[in-house]
Structures are given as structure tokens and as C-alpha cells.
Amino acid sequence: MIEVKNLVKDYGSVVAVDDISFVAENGRISVLLGPNGAGKSTTIKSIAGLLTHDGDILIDGHENTSIEAKKSFGYIPEVPIFYENLTVEEHIKFIGKAYKLDNYMEYADYLLEKFNLSDKKKTVAKKLSKGMTQKLSMILGLMTKPTSMMMDEPMIGLDPQAIEEVLVLLKDLKESGISILISTHIIDVINDLWDDAYIMNKGKIVRVVRREELKEDESLKDIFFECVGE
Amino acid sequence: MQALTYLFFTKMKGTVRNIFSNAVSGIITFISIIFVLFLTFMIFTMKEELGETVSVTDVHALIMMYLGAMFFFSAILFLQKRTALVYKADANYIFSGPFSRKTVLNYLLVDSVKGSILYALFAVFYLCMMAGYLPAVTPGFVGIAFIVSTVLLFVMLGGLTYLYLLEITNPNAKKIKIGVIVVIAVLVIGLFAKNFLECPNDIQLAVANFLEDPLFYFVPLFGYTKLCLVGFVEKNVMMFVGGLALDIFIAVVLWLLIVNVRGDFYEKVMEDAEWADEIRKQAQLGKTKEDMNKKIKEVKNVEFRSGAAAIASKNILELRKTKNWLRKQEAFLMLFYLAIAFMIDMGYTFFQYYILIILLMSANTDFIVQELKHHYIYLIPDKPFKKIMYLIQPMMIKMVIMVLFGLTAGLIVFRPSIIEYLASIANILSYGIMFIAGSIWSIRLLKSGNNAFAEQMIKMLVMLAACIPAVVASVAVILLVDPNMSYDTLMSIVSVVSVICNGLVGLLFIIFAKGMLNGANVMAD
Numbered sequence: 001m002i003e004v005k006n007l008v009k010d011y012g013s014v015v016a017v018d019d020i021s022f023v024a025e026n027g028r029i030s031v032l033l034g035p036n037g038a039g040k041s042t043t044i045k046s047i048a049g050l051l052t053h054d055g056d057i058l059i060d061g062h063e064n065t066s067i068e069a070k071k072s073f074g075y076i077p078e079v080p081i082f083y084e085n086l087t088v089e090e091h092i093k094f095i096g097k098a099y100k101l102d103n104y105m106e107y108a109d110y111l112l113e114k115f116n117l118s119d120k121k122k123t124v125a126k127k128l129s130k131g132m133t134q135k136l137s138m139i140l141g142l143m144t145k146p147t148s149m150m151m152d153e154p155m156i157g158l159d160p161q162a163i164e165e166v167l168v169l170l171k172d173l174k175e176s177g178i179s180i181l182i183s184t185h186i187i188d189v190i191n192d193l194w195d196d197a198y199i200m201n202k203g204k205i206v207r208v209v210r211r212e213e214l215k216e217d218e219s220l221k222d223i224f225f226e227c228v229g230e
Numbered sequence: 231m232q233a234l235t236y237l238f239f240t241k242m243k244g245t246v247r248n249i250f251s252n253a254v255s256g257i258i259t260f261i262s263i264i265f266v267l268f269l270t271f272m273i274f275t276m277k278e279e280l281g282e283t284v285s286v287t288d289v290h291a292l293i294m295m296y297l298g299a300m301f302f303f304s305a306i307l308f309l310q311k312r313t314a315l316v317y318k319a320d321a322n323y324i325f326s327g328p329f330s331r332k333t334v335l336n337y338l339l340v341d342s343v344k345g346s347i348l349y350a351l352f353a354v355f356y357l358c359m360m361a362g363y364l365p366a367v368t369p370g371f372v373g374i375a376f377i378v379s380t381v382l383l384f385v386m387l388g389g390l391t392y393l394y395l396l397e398i399t400n401p402n403a404k405k406i407k408i409g410v411i412v413v414i415a416v417l418v419i420g421l422f423a424k425n426f427l428e429c430p431n432d433i434q435l436a437v438a439n440f441l442e443d444p445l446f447y448f449v450p451l452f453g454y455t456k457l458c459l460v461g462f463v464e465k466n467v468m469m470f471v472g473g474l475a476l477d478i479f480i481a482v483v484l485w486l487l488i489v490n491v492r493g494d495f496y497e498k499v500m501e502d503a504e505w506a507d508e509i510r511k512q513a514q515l516g517k518t519k520e521d522m523n524k525k526i527k528e529v530k531n532v533e534f535r536s537g538a539a540a541i542a543s544k545n546i547l548e549l550r551k552t553k554n555w556l557r558k559q560e561a562f563l564m565l566f567y568l569a570i571a572f573m574i575d576m577g578y579t580f581f582q583y584y585i586l587i588i589l590l591m592s593a594n595t596d597f598i599v600q601e602l603k604h605h606y607i608y609l610i611p612d613k614p615f616k617k618i619m620y621l622i623q624p625m626m627i628k629m630v631i632m633v634l635f636g637l638t639a640g641l642i643v644f645r646p647s648i649i650e651y652l653a654s655i656a657n658i659l660s661y662g663i664m665f666i667a668g669s670i671w672s673i674r675l676l677k678s679g680n681n682a683f684a685e686q687m688i689k690m691l692v693m694l695a696a697c698i699p700a701v702v703a704s705v706a707v708i709l710l711v712d713p714n715m716s717y718d719t720l721m722s723i724v725s726v727v728s729v730i731c732n733g734l735v736g737l738l739f740i741i742f743a744k745g746m747l748n749g750a751n752v753m754a755d
Contacts, residue, residue, distance in 0.1 A: 048605070048608075048609065049608060049609075050605060067611045067612065067613070068611075070610070070611035071611040075605065075609060077605055081604050081605070082604075083544065083548065083604070085526050085548050086544065086547065086548065090532055090544075090547065093532065093534050094534055094540055094544045094606075095606065096534075097536050097537075097540040097543070098534070098538070098540035098541070098610040098612075099610065100536050100537055124526060
């Protein structure tokens with residue numbers, strides 16, 4: 001479970017995230033929605049411990065920068081960066097060893113198969129296409145079997161088939177009881193998937209929507225445009 | 231031309247605005263400039279107190295060393311496989327705008343003048359650092375060296391532009407580029423051979439004769455530059471004006487040749503501008519052009535250690551793949567200084583000072599900065615102190631290789647005692663370790679990344695300041711010990727003291743910097 005309490009992130013006089021609080025529950029898919037510059041990526045990066053911030057962030061009850069928290073969450077950035085001279089397999093071994101995982105290769109092979117990257121195991125990262133790097137980023141994020149997962153615009157760069165695979169995978173992960181937090185501005189892709197939506201605008205959460213509370217004639221898209229005034 | 235003049239000055243204004251865009255960057259830049267001026271002032275003041283007389287051989291050796299460094303820099307420029315005249319932004323505006331070919335070429339040349347001035351400033355600062363102790367290096371000499379270096383560098387950069395433009399219409403022009411460097415190198419080597427053959431049994435005398443040989447003045451450009459500088463030191467107006475006039479004449483001829491160049495070069499310049507932009511983008515990620523072009527070796531039996539140690543395993547694997555254990559430039563520089571130290575009979579102890587300067591310059595943080603762009607480094611669930619220690623491990627290995635290479639070459643040439651050699655390894659390694667730790671701490675201190683000059687200066691300041699404890703302790707040891715103690719024993723004690731002091735300072739740097747690996751510092755703001 002990811003708990004965010006009174007998160008504030010500023011860049012000098014610019015407040016990117018302005019006192020937001022929310023929870024991404026286990027077994028549910030939570031989405032941060034918002035237009036460009038709403039503060040979604042800043043929020044995700046703060047949760048991953050990559051940005052200094054004010055406020056409290058707990059992952060499975062641990063402070064987000066603690067070793068315990070790092071062991072239990074996975075993070076997939078919007079723009080993946082790899083060690084370009086290392087092969088796909090070497091990246092997997094690096095993460096497996098760095099996280100002290102047991103028998104990680106078996107699960108990594110399953111993920112490689114799922115993302116159609118099995119034949120690229122010996123390929124160096126700099127020779128992968130944009131879509132393939134996004135898939136590798138997913139594999140590295142998932143292979144640690146996290147109990148909380150954060151994804152920043154995870155579908156960008158993926159082909160339609162890979163998007164379908166990710167959607168199926170997300171459903172599987174949700175059913176296994178992990179908490180998933182996705183930041184996106186493309187509502188259509190996650191329309192059938194989300195459980196809780198936090199709509200952000202200008203650094204604030206302006207609306208919280210739960211799927212079970214949605215009226216029949218309401219759609220997340222309509223609520224979103226109503227909130228951000230576009 | 232008015233619009234391009236506006237563009238030229240607005241770009242410069244933008245650079246200055248960027249430097250002073252935040253208070254920290256502005257203050258650091260200001261302090262750095264004051265420090266450079268103070269350092270230069272101190273060098274000149276200290277020299278007056280020493281009141282040494284000018285040695286003719288020293289003057290010639292100094293100028294030849296300076297010209298050697300300039301030639302090395304020029305050779306690197308000329309031997310590059312690919313080059314570009316402008317970046318994409320410039321290319322887009324100047325080639326699509328309503329400007330005549332001559333205007334565009336004049337703009338490119340003015341930009342080259344700006345580049346020459348900046349490089350010349352760096353060169354004279356380097357001159358002060360390397361040879362400021364010599365009586366000949368007066369403020370006037372430095373000023374003249376700056377002017378004549380600017381002209382020389384402009385001829386080099388302009389020459390490169392001319393040959394680049396020529397190459398578009400005539401691929402054979404590539405041979406001229408290599409030919410220029412080869413001709414100059416052959417002339418200098420020939421001159422050395424002549425002096426060696428004249429006194430084959432006394433290499434030191436042959437070197438001294440070579441350094442003072444008046445035939446060198448006939449070597450195009452470099453010879454004229456030496457003529458000007460020697461003329462200034464010897465107060466010989468004819469030599470001084472003659473050398474400078476010859477350099478300026480070549481620059482003017484080159485300028486006229488370039489603005490009258492024929493052929494359609496826009497497409498090629500645009501294409502290379504895109505490539506240059508990519509190189510710049512990669513450089514901001516901490517990669518050099520050499521890194522990007524380097525062939526990757528396939529490595530078998532890849533093993534990673536567990537936890538934070540996997541970081542070191544990964545970095546060593548990358549080094550094995552790129553075979554990047556010792557950079558060619560650093561090896562060449564060490565051999566170059568070794569040759570200088572040998573030629574002017576400076577001895578092993580003084581050669582160590584040069585090795586230290588190379589270490590100071592090469593303790594760059596590109597590798598670490600590149601590493602810190604990867605989020606994995608922050609997310610690995612291990613202690614920040616362990617992560618940082620494993621992160622710098624490959625840098626340490628590279629530094630040890632570099633020091634061993636340099637000092638072993640020094641051992642062969644100068645033949646110090648084994649005790650002195652071992653003591654120097656320990657001593658220099660301790661400074662090297664401290665430089666690495668200091669450079670890492672300076673990343674944490676700066677982190678903005680929008681002011682490369684200030685970053686470089688602050689790194690230097692941090693590292694120089696960090697040397698103080700070891701230097702003070704070493705001087706104290708030298709003053710306090712029994713004056714009859716043997717040189718080897720004294721050097722051994724000094725190296726132990728340096729290792730302790732530098733080790734402690736280095737450890738402090740690491741402790742202060744470890745928070746960086748928590749994630750919320752560098753990558754962040």
C-alpha cells in the first residue's frame with residue numbers, strides 16, 4: 001500500500017505539488033490523471049524517493065527512502081534509461097543480484113516471453129528500439145515481485161500488442177493483491193482498468209473518483225474534462 | 231549581418247544569464263574568477279621574492295612545452311574523423327534566414343574567434359599553473375602568450391573550417407588535413423634528429439640544442455609563435471613583431487580564403503550540425519565522443535556480486551567491454567610531461583607534481599554524473615555509504631592503473647630508489663583517492679548542472695583545499711625530523727603522513743556525499 005500524506009514539492013517559487021494526500025490500496029489500481037504539468041510525474045518521483053519533498057510517504061508502512069520500502073516497490077519511469085553497453089540479460093542479472101533475489105531468472109524468462117523479448121537477451125541496450133526499452137523497463141520493474149508498483153506513463157512507446165499485454169499483466173498483478181499506482185494523461189487506455197482515480201490540476205488533487213461510486217451516465221473522461229476545464 | 235551580429239551577442243548574453251540564473255551558480259562563478267586571479271597574482275608575487283635570474287634554456291623549454299601542448303590540441307582537432315561547424319539551432323537560423331553566403335561565413339569565422347579566445351584563456355591559465363614558478367612567466371609574457379595563442383588557435387580552427395568546406399566539393403581535401411599535422415610533426419622530429427646526430431653521446435645537450443635551435447622558427451605557425459614569444463622575453467622587437475605579424479598574416483589570408491569559398495555546403499553543414507547536437511546531448515549525459523564510437527567487446531562469464539556490490543560488478547563489466555582502463559590522452563600526457571621533465575632535467579620528485587596535476591584534471595565526475603542519471607542506483611535496497619563506495623571502486627581501479635603507469639615510466643627514466651618509488655606511489659595514490667572523493671562531494675554541492683565552468687572551478691577549489699592538511703603535515707615532518715635522516719626514510723615518512731591525512735579527508739568527503747545515493751538529491755532538483 002502506498003500512503004501519501006500532505007505531499008508538497010516546490011522548485012523555488014514554483015509549487016509543482018501542493019499539499020496532496022491519497023492512498024493507493026492493495027489489490028486496486030489507482031490512477032493519477034491530469035493534463036501536462038499537473039504534477040503527476042513529480043508525485044510519482046517523490047514517492048519513488050527520487051525527489052526531495054515535504055510531507056510523509058509510506059510504502060507498506062515504511063518510509064519511502066528506507067531500505068525496506070525500496071525492497072517492496074517497483075518503479076517504471078516515463079523515460080527509461082539503461083546502461084547502453086549492457087545486454088538485456090546482464091541488466092536482469094544486475095537487478096537480480098542488486099536486490100538479492102532468489103531464482104530470479106525463471107520469472108525474468110517468463111516476463112521476457114510475455115513481452116516478446118526472449119530473442120533479445122543477448123542484445124545490448126543501445127540497440128533496442130524505443131518500444132523494446134519500455135518493455136525492458138517493465139521487466140526490470142516487475143522482476144523484483146514488488147508489493148507496490150508505480151508506473152509513470154507506462155504505455156508510451158509501446159505497440160498495440162504490448163499495450164494489451166501490459167493491461168492483462170496489470171489485471172493479474174491487481175488480482176495478486178499488490179497496489180498499483182499509474183500516472184497518465186491518456187484516459188482511454190486505462191478506462192477499463194482503474195479502481196480509484198485522483199484527478200490532478202496545477203499541483204492539487206481536484207477530484208477523487210471511485211469506480212463503484214460512478215453513476216451510470218458518468219464517465220471518467222467527462223469528469224476529468226469537467227475538473228480541468230478543457 | 232545586423233541580425234547575425236544581434237544573434238551572436240544575444241547568445242553570449244544568454245550564456246552569461248544562464249550562469250547567473252541562480253544565486254549559487256553566480257556566486258560560485260564570481261568566487262572562481264577571484265580565485266583564478268588571486269592564484270595568478272600569487273604566482274607572480276612569489277616569483278619576485280625569489281628573485282631568480284632568467285635562464286635561456288628554461289625560457290626555450292617553457293615555450294616549446296607550451297607549443298607542444300598547443301600542437302597536441304591542434305592534432306586532436308585535425309585528426310578527428312568527423313567534425314561540425316555549428317550546432318542545429320545555429321544551422322537552422324543562419325542557413326534558412328535571408329543571409330548571403332559571405333555573411334554566413336563571416337558569422338562562422340567570428341564564432342571561431344570567440345572559440346579561439348576561450349581556448350587561449352584556458353591555455354594561458356594552464357601555462358601559469360604548469361610553469362608559473364619560472365621567472366620568465368611575467369604578467370606581460372602571459373598577456374603576449376594570450377594574444378599570440380588566440381591568433382594561432384584561430385588559424386587552427388579557421389583552417390579546420392576551410393578544409394571542412396573544401397572537403398565537401400573535393401574529398402581529397404581530407405588528406406590535406408592529415409598532411410598539415412604530419413608536415414609539422416616531421417619538421418620538428420627532423421630538427422630533433424639533426425641535433426641528436428650532432429652530439430649523439432650527450433642526449434641532454436642534444437635536447438638543449440634542439441630547444442634553442444633557431445631553425446625551429448621556420449616551422450610554419452608554431453615557429454612564428456615561438457619567434458614572437460622569445461622576442462618578447464629577449465626584448466628583441468624585430469623577432470617579437472616579426473613572429474606576431476607572420477601569424478596574423480596567415481590568419482588574414484585564411485579569413486579571405488574562407489569568405490570566398492565556393493560550392494554548396496549548406497546540406498552537409500546541416501547534417502553535421504544534427505550529429506553535433508547528438509554528441510552534445512550525449513556529453514550532457516556524461517559520455518565522450520570516444521565513448522560513443524568505442525567498439526564493445528563481448529565478455530563471457532559475467533558475474534554480479536550481491537546487493538550494492540552489484541554496482542561495482544556492473545561498472546567493471548562496462549570497463550571490460552569498452553577496454554577503457556587507461557585513456558589514451560592521459561597516457562600521452564604523462565609521457566609528454568615525462569619527456570619535458572627529462573629534457574629540462576627536473577627529476578623524479580618534480581615529475582610527481584605533474585602526475586598530481588594530471589590526476590587533478592582527470593578526476594572528472596562525468597562517469598559518476600552519468601551513473602546518477604540511472605534511477606536504479608537510487609532504488610537498489612542497500613545502505614547509501616555502501617553504494618557510494620562500490621560506485622567509486624572502478625574509478626579507483628582506473629586511477630591506480632594511471633598512477634602505476636606514470637610512475638613506472640618515471641622509474642625507468644629517472645631511476646629513483648625503489649623505496650622512493652614505492653613511497654611516491656603511496657603518496658600520489660592517496661591524493662588520487664582524495665581527488666575522487668572530493669569530486670564526488672562537489673557533485674553533491676553543485677548538482678545544478680547549468681554552469682560547467684563554475685562546476686569545474688569549484689571541483690578544483692575543493693580538491694586544492696583538501697590537499698592542505700596533507701601538504702601542511704608533510705612540510706611539518708620535513709621541518710621537524712632530524713636533518714641527517716636519509717632521503718628515502720624522509721620520503722617514506724612523508725608518504726605515510728600523506729596517506730593518513732588524505733585518507734581521512736577522503737573518508738569525510740564520502741560520508742558527506744553518501745546522502746546523494748538516497749536519491750533525493752542529484753537526480754532531483
